[in-house]
Amino acid sequence: MFQRLREDINSVFERDPAARNFLEVLTNYPGLHALLLHRCSHWLWKKNLKWLSRSMSTFGRWLTGIEIHPGATIGRRFFIDHGMGVVIGETARVGDDVTLYQGVTLGGTSWHKGKRHPTLGDGVIVGAGAKILGPFTVGAGAKIGSNAVVTKEVPAGATVVGIPGKVVKRADPDVEEALDVDPARREAICQKFGFDAYGVSEDMPDPVARSMQAMLDHMHAVDERIERMCSTLRKLDASYRDGQLPALRDEDFADILDEADGACSDSAKYPRSTTSAEQDASSGNG
Template sequence: MPDAPHFLAVLREDLRAARDRDPAARSLAEVALGYPGVHAIWVYRLAHRMWRNPALRLPARLLSQLARAATGIEIHPGARLGRRLFIDHGMGVVIGETAEVGDDVVLFHGSTLGGKSMHRGKRHPTLGDHVVVGAGAKVLGPVWVGHGAQIGANAVVIHDVPPEAIAVGVPATIRLRPAQAPFDAEVDDPAIFI
């Protein structure tokens, strides 16, 4: 690999992202050995490199399916994932072929970045930077989720989500986050987000 040092730096960055975002993580060694979300991302990064060479597309797809069997996380090698993606718990996460994921995104278990169409072309979502997709959430079709948006657990998103908004429900409705309530704020009154 011509840029192996860069590739290794990205893998180390994936480790640190998981350790920094998961309060249960005690060490980089624990993350490297015991986090299936990190393993799935690492295999994806290799499969994606292979996918860019048309002669290696079948082996790339087979490698992605081995990762799926081992981790319970399916990431198509054609998807485009940004840096420092963290897949928490991971089981049941699906990321489709034309999905695009920005930097510093968090996906919880059971979330899907899927399609609604059986036609070729862009059919999966695009997520901006710093997006959080809750457990069981489905983001379907070629929708755009803006920077800093949050998708609530079990929401079904079929329309664009503006930056810094919260999407909740089935089908998802958009709630604008109050400027005074930062992402990690502890709020006693959940109605503040309604």
């Protein structure tokens, strides 16, 4: 028992830089208090002392603002940071080394008995205010961004944001289409490693921005392919003269480009490609 308590306290030091010493963590961290009370109430629940276990759970809710049903199964080194408003349902299963922040709900979407709450794999991080609803599995190492609403299974190592939750990162990204685009732009997000507080980081894009970036990549690939075709036509027919394309001003697209590229790189690192027709037009050779 004391070994498990030491593990739980050490997990606080590993994941909260504000923790200063053993006594402070033991006396002033409601997430730890809720976890210790849950371990006792869960033991009573398994002994079929239902009323006593529910009473202890209710006392823990009153004391900490964290509601964990005594029937829920919690793994080792579980950490709830801040904790106020966390709700964990009866049939929820939480793996080892899981982190939850305030306002998280592991809830159900059905009134039927049986498995109706989510299962979190080892090492999952759930950001503040996120809702995971339903009897599905969130894979090991997944990250749920703050305020996301997740209602379907999440692959291991994935990052999910938005309402409804959308996967914006996988541990093993899908094979990219054969477009003539610098792959570093797509893969920059995958270079983020380590613990991400609140399940979100400054280099994780919004799903809408990700879709916009994909469309811009496709447009540039098509533009470059057309330019190669025009270059070939000029070589075949010296009299061929392609028309001048209307100029595109970067300032007209500044907001879109900043939103789409902000999570992967600075705009200076990946400048918008300029077609040969635009170069001709700017030099007066159009």
